[in-house]
Amino acid sequence: MNLGTFHESQTATAQENECRCRLCGSKVEQTFVNLGMSPLCESFLSRDRLDAMEPYFPLHAMVCGECFLVQLKEYVSPEQIFREYAYFSSFSTTWVAHAKAYCEKIVSRLNLGRESLAVELASNDGYLLQNLLSMSVPVLGIEPAANVAKVALEKGIPTRIDFFGERLAHELLAEGKQADLIIGNNVLAQVPNLNDFVAGMRVLLKPEGIITLEFPHLQRLIEENQFDTIYHEHFSYFSFVTISEMAKLHGLKLIDVEELGTHGGSLRVYLAHAASGYAQETRVAELLHREKDLGFRRLSTYLSFDQRVKRTKRRLLEFLIEAKEKGKTICGYGAPGKGNTLLNYCGIGRDFLDFTVDRNPYKHGRFTPGQHIPILSVDAIERAKPNYVLILPWNLRDEVATQMCHVGDWGGRFVVPIPEVEVLDPKT
Numbered sequence: 479m480n481l482g483t484f485h486e487s488q489t490a491t492a493q494e495n496e497c498r499c500r501l502c503g504s505k506v507e508q509t510f511v512n513l514g515m516s517p518l519c520e521s522f523l524s525r526d527r528l529d530a531m532e533p534y535f536p537l538h539a540m541v542c543g544e545c546f547l548v549q550l551k552e553y554v555s556p557e558q559i560f561r562e563y564a565y566f567s568s569f570s571t572t573w574v575a576h577a578k579a580y581c582e583k584i585v586s587r588l589n590l591g592r593e594s595l596a597v598e599l600a601s602n603d604g605y606l607l608q609n610l611l612s613m614s615v616p617v618l619g620i621e622p623a624a625n626v627a628k629v630a631l632e633k634g635i636p637t638r639i640d641f642f643g644e645r646l647a648h649e650l651l652a653e654g655k656q657a658d659l660i661i662g663n664n665v666l667a668q669v670p671n672l673n674d675f676v677a678g679m680r681v682l683l684k685p686e687g688i689i690t691l692e693f694p695h696l697q698r699l700i701e702e703n704q705f706d707t708i709y710h711e712h713f714s715y716f717s718f719v720t721i722s723e724m725a726k727l728h729g730l731k732l733i734d735v736e737e738l739g740t741h742g743g744s745l746r747v748y749l750a751h752a753a754s755g756y757a758q759e760t761r762v763a764e765l766l767h768r769e770k771d772l773g774f775r776r777l778s779t780y781l782s783f784d785q786r787v788k789r790t791k792r793r794l795l796e797f798l799i800e801a802k803e804k805g806k807t808i809c810g811y812g813a814p815g816k817g818n819t820l821l822n823y824c825g826i827g828r829d830f831l832d833f834t835v836d837r838n839p840y841k842h843g844r845f846t847p848g849q850h851i852p853i854l855s856v857d858a859i860e861r862a863k864p865n866y867v868l869i870l871p872w873n874l875r876d877e878v879a880t881q882m883c884h885v886g887d888w889g890g891r892f893v894v895p896i897p898e899v900e901v902l903d904p905k906t
C-alpha cells in the first residue's frame with residue numbers, strides 16, 4: 479500500500495464515522511448515552527444457534543446541538559429489521575383497546591365517513607384499521623413486513639406491502655388516493671430517512687387533512703431513566719420541541735397534542751398543512767413552554783443523562799451481586815426487547831438469572847440475544863420458587879405484580895430495575 483491510498487482510506491473512514499443529524503443535517507458530535515455493543519434486541523436464538531457468531535452493533539445515542547433530536551446511526555438497515563417481524567400488535571390486549579378508543583374519538587372529531595380515506599403507516603396486522611372499517615370509513619394500510627401484512631389482508635383490510643416515503647406517496651396520489659387522516663403510531667422512531675417519510679405524509683395529505691403521530695416522549699425517557707427503551711430498531715427519540723422543528727421544516731403545523739400513558743409515556747400530536755384553516759389548541763404552546771422550562775432547548779440537559787445511566791447500572795449490579803453472595807436465586811419475568819438492552823448493557827447473564835419467562839409462546843425454548851438466558855413458560859416460576867423475580871417490562875410492573883402475587887407464598891420478592899432498583903413485597 480502506498481502512502482496515497484493510505485490517506486484516502488483514512489479519509490473514507492473519517493467520513494463514515496461522521497454523524498449528520500437525521501432531521502436538520504447538522505453535524506452531531508455529542509453523546510446522549512453510550513450503551514456499548516449490543517445484538518439486535520428482537521433476535522431471539524433457537525438452541526441450535528447458541529454456538530454461532532452473533533452480530534453486535536454499537537448502541538450509542540447522540541444528540542443534535544441544533545434541533546435536539548436524539549438519534550442512533552443507521553447501523554442496521556430497516557430491510558434487515560422489518561421485512562419479517564415477530565411483533566403482532568393484536569397480541570397486546572391493552573394496545574388493541576387503546577387503538578379502538580382512538581378510532582372512536584378521531585372519527586367523531588374529524589367527522590370521517592364513507593367518502594373519507596384513512597391511511598395508517600406501519601399498519602401491522604390491521605389491529606387499528608379494523609375499527610375504522612367497521613365504522614364504514616375506507617382505509618389503506620402500509621406495512622413493509624409481509625408476514626404481518628398477510629394477516630391484515632386475510633382480515634379484509636386493504637394493505638400495501640411496502641416502505642413508506644415520498645416515492646410511494648406519489649404513486650398513491652397517481653392512483654387517485656389522498657388521505658383525510660394519516661395515522662403513524664410508533665413508527666416515526668423507526669424510520670432512518672425521517673425527512674423522506676415526513677415529506678411523503680405531506681404529499682399524501684389532503685389540503686384540510688390531519689396527521690396523528692404517537693411516539694414515546696423523550697421527556698419521560700430522561701426523567702424516568704428509561705434508557706432500556708433505546709434499541710437499534712429505534713433510530714430517533716423525540717421531544718415536543720424537536721417535533722415542532724420537524725413540522726416547520728416540512729410546511730406543517732402542530733394543531734394539538736395529548737399526553738398518553740402508553741409505552742412509558744407517549745405523545746400524540748396532530749399535524750395539518752401550514753396553509754390549512756385549523757387553529758392551534760392552547761395545549762401546544764403550553765407543552766412547548768414546559769419543555770423549554772425543563773431545559774429541552776439546552777444541550778446540557780441531554781448531556782447529564784449518560785452519567786445517570788451508568789449509576790443505575792452500578793446500583794442494579796450491586797443488588798444482584800449481593801443477592802448471589804447470600805445464595806439467593808433470581809429469575810426474570812418477561813423477555814421484551816427493552817429487557818435485552820438492559821441485560822446486555824449491564825452484563826446480566828446466567829450468572830445472575832437462572833431463566834426468564836414470557837407469555838408469548840413464540841419465545842418459549844428460545845434464548846435472549848447476547849446473554850443467552852433461556853426463556854420458559856410462566857409456570858416455570860412456580861416450579862423454581864426463586865427468591866427474586868426481576869420484572870423486565872417495568873412499564874407493566876403493577877399488572878405483573880398482581881398476576882404473579884403467588885410469588886409471595888414462598889417469600890419471593892419482585893425487583894424492578896427502572897427508574898431505580900426497587901424491591902417489592904407481593905404481599906403488600
Ligand SMILES: [Zn+2]
Pocket residue numbers: 499500501502503504542543544545546547
Ligand atoms: Zn438536528
